[in-house]
Amino acid sequence: MSQFLIVSDIHGDRSIFLDILEHWQSQVDGIFYNGDSELSADDKVFEGVSTVIGNMDGDPDFVDARSTTIDGITFFQTHGHLYDATSLLGWANLQQMNQAADKAHAQVVLFGHTHKEGAVTYQGKLFINPGSTTIPKGLHANLGGTYAILTVSDKQYTVKFYNRRHEDLSDLTVIVAR
Ligand SMILES: [Mn+2]
Structure with a gap:
């Protein structure tokens, strides 16, 4: 069994990310941060963390997207703005991220940008948006901010969402x- 921490869209709220890391770091096999931190790519909080650039990030040292394989699971990670992820009415547009994830042979797609948490299977892949810890939007904005933990066993994916x-x-x- 493998466990992964997924956080996005802290928008300068460095202290909540530190707090989440302190809580989960020793219990997870990988940590993903999906963009819009508004911090530097070389900030100490990102040591050992897989990061990507968001539309509000000024540091060009963040990458646009990356694929990472941990414990045999290939993740495609991107913020979402470069792949037209915003959906005005629904949860998210997944088509462009899906095409990129196919090229990366990924099983799991991690994104952010919309600030709407959720997880769905689409075209044989699991798509996860942890929501925003700091500026939540959508149906569950009243929860005050969310992040996600993905647990992978031989037969299934479990995505749990947590509040601040x-x-x-x-x-x-x-x-x-799976
Ligand atoms: Mn954002």
């Missing part, structure tokens, strides 16, 4: 077969 106090928002849990 690290409380499990169990109504939002998504479990899908």
Whole structure:
């Protein structure tokens, strides 16, 4: 079993990211930060963290997208603005990210940008948006901000969402077969 921490869109709220790291770092096999930190790419908080650039990030040292394989799972990670991820009415547009993820032979796609948390399977891949810890939008904005933990077992993916106090928002849990 492998476990991954996924955070996005802190928008300068460095202290919440530090707090989340302190809570989860020793329990996870990988840490992904999906853009719009408004911090430098070489900020100490990103040591050992897989990062990408967001539309609000000024540091060109952040990459546009990356694929990472951990414990046999290939992730395609990007913020979303470069792949037209925004959907005005629905959760997100996944088509362009899906095409890029196909090229990377990824099984899991990680993004942010919309500030709307969620996880769905689409075209045989699991897409996860952890939401924003700091400026949540959409149906669950009243929860005050979210991040995600992905647990991968032989047969299934479990995506759990947490609030800023690290409380499990169990109504939002998504479990899908691998
Ligand atoms: Mn953002």
